[in-house]
Amino acid sequence: MKKKVDINVAGIHIRDGNEEERIDTSSGGIYEVMTDGSVCVEYEEVQDMGGQRIKISNKVTVPSDLKSVEIVRMGAMNSKMVFGSEEYTMDYNTPYGSMQMEVITKSLDFKNEENGLIGEISAEYIIKAGDEILSDSKMIIEIKHR
Secondary structure, three states: EEEEEEEEEEEEEEEOOOOOEEEEEEEEEEEEEEOOOOEEEEEEEEEEEEEEEEEEEEEEOOEEEEEOOEEOOOOOOOOEEEEOOEEEEEEEOOOEEEEEEEEEEEEEEEEEOOOOOEEEEEEEEEEEOOOOOEEEEEEEEEEEEE
């Protein structure tokens, strides 16, 4: 089952003890329940990067047990992040180079709509490179079914 959806993503980041930085994006997307019960949400977003507007394709996969979330981003920046009970090591690729980082999930939560479809995914996490914490972050993906 595929459905058209509206996606609102809020990323809240605290870096080096500075004030929190909030990035909000909105776009249309596709919500699909797979035959194994997992959910896949695909959408594109446009971000400003170095004075240029870049397009990033996102694929969010939630397994049927709701114990993790995988987010794959493709475009000018490529990454795969997994939020769940374990620390996840990722390669973060940008036009300026690549670096390896760890994602440590502090919390992961799902809210369903009345129809049983996922309406919101939220994750609190830390991003580290080596022993250095790069950011303490929260991400909220709001899915509005049409």
